[in-house]
Amino acid sequence: MNEPLVISRPAEAEPAVAAPAAREQGRRRRRGVQAMSRPSRWQIYLPLGLYLVFTLVPFYWMVVFAVRPTGSDSLLPWPITLEHFDTVWNGMGFGLFFQNSLMVGLFSLVTTSVIALAGGYALARFRFRGKQVFMVALLCTQFIPGAMMLIPLFEIFRDLGLVNTIWSLVIAETVFQLPLSLILISGFVKNIPVELEEAAWVDGCSRPRAFFAVLLPLLRPALVAVGSFAFIHSWNNFLFALMFINEQNKFTIPVGLSYTLGEFSVDFGALAAGGVVAAVPVVLVFAVIQRYLVTGLSAGAVKG
Template identity: 85%
Template sequence: MTTTLPRAQLPAPVRTPPPRSRAQRVSRWQIYLPLGLYLLFTLVPFYWMLVFAFRPRGSDSLLPWPITFDNFATVWTGMGFGVFFQNSLLVGVASLISTTVIALSGGYALARYSFRGRQLFLVAMLCTQFIPGAMMLIPLFEIFRTLGLVNSLWALVIAETVFQLPLSLILISGFIRNIPVELEQAAWVDGCSRLRGFFAVVLPMLRPALIAVGSFAFIHSWNNFLFALMFVSEQEKFTLPVGLAFTIGEFSVDFGALAAGGVVAAVPVVLVFAVIQRYLVQGMSAGAVKG
């Protein structure tokens, strides 16, 4: 007599995974070895910068021991890096605010309004990304000289804002296109104006895009050397990149002071990336998708 088990008690069929192809059978060393070499190539300059910054002068040790902060004291007080740091911070924050505000308003107009010449405007914004900043030095200098902004930090803010706006407009407009317009329309039905609906519905969803745009504007202005060198001539208005260049003398170089200044210039950028990296990736990927 044959007994049949109920359907619920039948053993589940064993599913064997399909065999992987040769392209999929990649061993670990084929992944980690190139990544490790790339990481080593990237971190070795930073290691030497830290070694020169923290080891005593005259030492040729491969390790920064005993640790000394004399080089930092020299560059911060003796070479005026405290003033350079304040100037770079002022230019970076001002460029961040101006770029974000202008790109937010322009990106909303490009994403929500249909007008003649919109595609041509976007193409023109893209084309400006292929123009090197060095080609615009003479026109910008003439404009700033006419406006009386030469040897002023505001000239750096304006120049940085102009060069950061095209990419920022494209990112924010692409991000706004991915936000359903029905959400704003629901707010309008509830009695909100377009401006109030924007602040209540759209702006909270734009946090990753705003962080991405603001961080790019801040870091680019923080690291920019060409504009600060050409538009500013007084030492008390130098930014950190220009101040670092002037630590190199004609006949000698203080490597300890130069490395300490490099650490001072690099730490804010590293901290910014460490804090916002997850928002940065999200904002870049969302702004790159066409809605």
């Protein structure tokens, strides 16, 4: 539930900066030395091809079943029909679930980003009593199992009257995303030289103004990461939604999806089409951070 995706970020920030020079140097030297044995093309393409089959066949299977007409046995996505999408979107309520999930995802994105930005800035730029304890506590939260918070969180939300509202999900998602988001943002802020802000102060900027004018633009990559992780997480979350929401018009996509499942389910077209609906937003968000991730990781190869 509290998937530690974020960890990859800080680690990746350094090599992007450190690698280029070393790599370029290496490339120049290699031409002279010619001693390093490199894997042949087949040693790369063959295992990679096999792994790609493993990765892509499942996606392909889902898409084929989503678009092929009922009764067809073909494994090629032709002819295409949209009947299954009509069934899930209008008949099974996925249109509504989509809206609910989108609301939860966007609200979690905003609350997580804003709260983590404030806290992360404080952790990076101030020394204050209790900071060490707080940092250790952040790490400890990684051992808290989401499934095990179901009971007490349900109690709290019931007492607050938030059961069967999207706010229970927004709060739960934000709380579970906060620790890693705080660590990530404070790490990013620490890597930005404080002199930049100091220069702004000297020029007469107040601290808040320097923050918004100088620091915030530089933090954009961190905010993209934190925001998209928060969105992906709440879009994907199943257990909280299952526990806190039991009115059908408030269901989120994963809960709706779970109702299409069943080993001997009759409507495989609906199952697959529901899956495609669930996948599209996440795949879009992933495509955005993926590009950013790949450029960040391979910056060395391009810039030199």
